[in-house]
Amino acid sequence: MFIWGLFFMFSLVNSENFIKNINIPSCKTCIHYKPYSYNGDYSSLSRCNKFGEKDIISDELKYDYTYSCRNDESKCGHVGKFYEKDENMELKYIYYAIMGNLPIGIITILTFVSIIANIYYTLKNGS
Numbered sequence: 001m002f003i004w005g006l007f008f009m010f011s012l013v014n015s016e017n018f019i020k021n022i023n024i025p026s027c028k029t030c031i032h033y034k035p036y037s038y039n040g041d042y043s044s045l046s047r048c049n050k051f052g053e054k055d056i057i058s059d060e061l062k063y064d065y066t067y068s069c070r071n072d073e074s075k076c077g078h079v080g081k082f083y084e085k086d087e088n089m090e091l092k093y094i095y096y097a098i099m100g101n102l103p104i105g106i107i108t109i110l111t112f113v114s115i116i117a118n119i120y121y122t123l124k125n126g127s
Contacts (some may be wrong), residue, residue, distance in 0.1 A: 027066045031086040034063060035096050050082050051075050075114055 025062040027033045032050040047125070052063035077081050086092065098105075 002058070025083045027070065027080070027083075029086055029089060030080070031084045032082065033066060033086070033092075035093060048076070 024035045027046065027048070028035075032048050034047040034049050036045040036047075047063035047065055049068045051069050052061055054061050059123060064075070070080070
């Protein structure tokens with residue numbers, strides 16, 4: 001019983017050692033990370049700008065998912081071989097948030113302008 005008590009106390013003291021991958025860098029802080037553009041936490045849909053494929057007909061670039069890049073040792077792999085820390089992370093997230101919500105923003109602005117125009121013409125014509 002005494003030995004189990006010592007083991008339990010030792011495990012409480014060294015509990016930080018049980019967190020896996022604590023020293024491995026996260027894709028979210030890498031310069032190659034391209035977050036999913038729409039609101040919500042869809043980190044499984046994020047892309048890696050380092051790996052992908054170019055369509056030779058349309059020149060469109062199709063980037064690989066970050067999840068598949070980290071699971072493939074020939075790419076970034078589990079340890080993040082090609083990880084480069086991004087110093088401008090906040091700006092990147094603002095950019096992708098704006099670009100991902102741009103269609104909704106344009107529709108909202110156009111709706112607001114049309115409502116103001118209708119109110120203006122209604123008041124001007126006295127109807």
